[in-house]
Amino acid sequence: xxxxxxxxxxxxxxxxxxxxxxxxxxxxxxxxxxxxxxxxxxxxxxxxxxxxxxxxxxxxxxxxxxxxxxxxxxxxxxxxxxxxxxxxxxxxxxxxxxxxxxxxxxxxxxxxxxxxxxxxxxxxxxxxxxxxxxxxxxxxxxxxxxxxxxxxxxxxxxxxxxxxxxxxxxxxxxxxxxxxxxxxxxxx
DNA sequence: ATGAAGATCCGG
DNA sequence: CGGATCTTCATT
Numbered sequence: 001x002x003x004x005x006x007x008x009x010x011x012x013x014x015x016x017x018x019x020x021x022x023x024x025x026x027x028x029x030x031x032x033x034x035x036x037x038x039x040x041x042x043x044x045x046x047x048x049x050x051x052x053x054x055x056x057x058x059x060x061x062x063x064x065x066x067x068x069x070x071x072x073x074x075x076x077x078x079x080x081x082x083x084x085x086x087x088x089x090x091x092x093x094x095x096x097x098x099x100x101x102x103x104x105x106x107x108x109x110x111x112x113x114x115x116x117x118x119x120x121x122x123x124x125x126x127x128x129x130x131x132x133x134x135x136x137x138x139x140x141x142x143x144x145x146x147x148x149x150x151x152x153x154x155x156x157x158x159x160x161x162x163x164x165x166x167x168x169x170x171x172x173x174x175x176x177x178x179x180x181x182x183x184x185x186x187x188x
Numbered sequence: 189a190t191g192a193a194g195a196t197c198c199g200g
Numbered sequence: 201c202g203g204a205t206c207t208t209c210a211t212t
Contacts, residue, residue: 071195072205073206074196076196076205079195094195125197165194184196
């Protein structure tokens with residue numbers, strides 16, 4: 001298997017989020033090792049947009065597994081998710097951190113003054129570094145020639161509570177690679 | 189129309 | 201720690 005197909009995202013959001021750790025995210029000339037993700041469930045998860053936003057529920061209904069769900073947070077930061085559906089449970093995987101691998105020059109231009117290992121060490125940071133914004137919302141990026149995800153093994157995968165939310169803090173749905181320098185925060 | 193809240197980041 | 205800055209949604 002060269003790249004992940006939409007089939008990968010027809011499982012539970014938690015399975016997808018955990019199994020993405022160690023994979024390589026490729027995006028228009030840039031790439032990075034996926035070292036941190038979070039899972040959100042379309043049903044029964046008060047932290048998921050579908051819980052309080054009709055538009056998010058419509059997005060889940062109207063788009064296939066593997067499409068990008070990109071939204072602006074706090075009026076400042078774009079956050080990148082992948083739609084999960086057609087399996088046991090629908091939802092999203094939020095990309096929280098990458099270790100830069102390729103296109104690092106372009107990332108430095110978009111995030112000047114940061115050490116390389118911090119270029120993509122956060123959900124808003126990685127979209128900035130890769131040039132992802134609302135124009136990519138609902139994109140079928142897995143099928144684009146210069147985008148995709150290559151499978152790879154994670155090493156020492158940790159899990160813990162999701163970050164930055166005010167509800168459902170007990171769900172241990174954040175995943176990360178133990179010894180990565182590019183995590184957005186440490187795991188406890 | 190208007191207001192509130194939000195899966196963040198940065199600088200003081 | 202507070203401010204930035206914008207969208208979605210509910211309420212008036």
